[in-house]
Amino acid sequence: MPTTRLSKVFPEELSEDTIHIIVQRPPRDLEFMPKNKRIRITEGWKPYKASNGKSVDLPPSWIGFLESAELEPDPRKAFDYLKNDLQAGDAINIPSMGQVPKDFGIHDQNHKVFVTEQMLELWEDMRGDKD
Structure with missing residues (x-):
């Protein structure tokens, strides 16, 4: 609920000489996310073994990029x-x-x-x- 009184939002005293902007974050609903981010979240992450031997979970599109030789540097x-x-x-x-x-x-x-x-x-x- 919008208010101009900070005392209603914060119980402790805030300085009067500073502008305080309080923004409520939107709910983490998929409809508010950009389509490309939504795809990464919903595509199902898979385990990938990194070069240091540790396993990490990544989106399949990232795994495809890492395993591709298209952008492989010279030795x-x-x-x-x-x-x-x-x-x-x-x-x-x-x-x-x-x-x-x-x-x-x-x-x-x-x-x-x-x-x-x-x-x-x-x-x-x-x-x-x-x-």
Whole structure:
């Protein structure tokens, strides 16, 4: 029931100099949920064994995505050449990391990217073999 008196809603004293907005959440009824969320809830989750060996319950559509080889990245060995002595400004070909970013390679660059100082600093920090 709408009211302008906070004392009717909250028994303890609330500061007068702050605006308080109180919203009642709608009931968790399926008719109020978006259709895509409703499908995930009602489709029946199934157990999936994760790469760490633990079993988790997931919607079948997610399991299909995880088991699909469509967006599988290249093996780690394909990235070994990136450990070479790179300089800022070098153009390197990046192996597939899975899904290709939108508009990547539209100007005849294929999978080529230019190495920046910021990238070199980040890779150095990630290497972790510093003294």
